[in-house]
Every structure is written in structure tokens, then in C-alpha cells.
Amino acid sequence: MSAEATTDERAGILLVDDMEDNLIALEAVLGSLNEPLVRARSGEEAMKALLRRQFALVLLDVRMPGMDGFETAANIKRLDQTKDVPIIFLTGAEDDSGYAFRGYATGAADYLTKPFDPWVLRAKVSVFLDLHRKNQQLERLLAQDQAECGEVASRLAELEEQLDAEHPPDLSTLRDQIRELRQLVSRGRG
Numbered sequence: 001m002s003a004e005a006t007t008d009e010r011a012g013i014l015l016v017d018d019m020e021d022n023l024i025a026l027e028a029v030l031g032s033l034n035e036p037l038v039r040a041r042s043g044e045e046a047m048k049a050l051l052r053r054q055f056a057l058v059l060l061d062v063r064m065p066g067m068d069g070f071e072t073a074a075n076i077k078r079l080d081q082t083k084d085v086p087i088i089f090l091t092g093a094e095d096d097s098g099y100a101f102r103g104y105a106t107g108a109a110d111y112l113t114k115p116f117d118p119w120v121l122r123a124k125v126s127v128f129l130d131l132h133r134k135n136q137q138l139e140r141l142l143a144q145d146q147a148e149c150g151e152v153a154s155r156l157a158e159l160e161e162q163l164d165a166e167h168p169p170d171l172s173t174l175r176d177q178i179r180e181l182r183q184l185v186s187r188g189r190g
Contacts (some may be wrong), residue, residue, distance in 0.1 A: 011054040012036030017061040029118040043067030050082045056102040062091035062099055070106050077107040086128050105110035155181055
């Protein structure tokens, strides 16, 4: 894979926090990753953003007015198109120690307290970005394999029709068609 991610691999990171200073800090820490950073100032905004585009990761503040982080996470995990997006909860160090348990219970992949170590956050986010890219690559390979299997099935059906026809193809033509099928199958394995 090339060093530069392709456009579909750059799904981005959704930053959800009601405090402007926190969003600025997250952008400063994560800006060097060269991935799109999208802001949401509430759980409602986050849900709208998630429905508009794909994200590799959500960084989600626990305490927000209106829909809090736990409720937002539960909504993210409830929807088919967003349920697999990893969530890292971010919360103040003074918050209830039960928040971590509650965060993991709602489907969080990780949980960090503020103030966070920028290096730790960047490292964790990088891992999730790499996982996202690898998942994208696997999806492309699976689609390619399915297309090749479909082509083999189509060619086999065509060959069966020819064999069932009133005038089946000569032996040389059959051998050529079987050779082509073998090459197609071996390409899929390589």
C-alpha cells in the first residue's frame, strides 16, 4: 500500500465536544496525522455528521448539554451504517469513576481522561486509522474475489450450455476455454 491513503481510505475523524477550546486542542494534536478532522459541538450534530459521511473514528466527550456522550454512543452503535465506527471517550479527570465502565458498556473502544497526553492520544488514533485502512483494503479484496467468482460461474454456465447444445464445441475449443478458466481461478489465488 502506498504511503498516501486514497480518498476512500481517508474517512476522517469526528471530534465531538461542546467546548471550543477542547476542539482546538484535539485539532492541534491530531492535525499532523493529515486526516480530515470534522467538528461536532453536540451529540445531535455528531449523528448528522455520521449519517452524511464515513468516519474511521469518533472522539467523543462524555459531558455535553442535551444528548450526552453515552446517549450519542448508544445511538451510534444502534445504527447499521455507524455501529462499527470505533469510539474513544474523552472526559475530565474529576468525572465519576463509573464513567469508564459506562463508556465501555455503551460500546467505546477506549476511554481517556482530560487532560490527555497528546502522544498517547495520537498513537491510539493512529492505530484506529490503520485498522480502518486495512478494513477498507479487505473490503476491496473481497469485492474483487466475489467479482472473479461470478465471472468463473458465468463462464462455467456458458460452457455447460455449449456442451448441452446440439453441436458442442470441438475438443480444442473446450481445452482453450478450460485453460482460460484455470488462469482466471489461479489469478484469484495469487
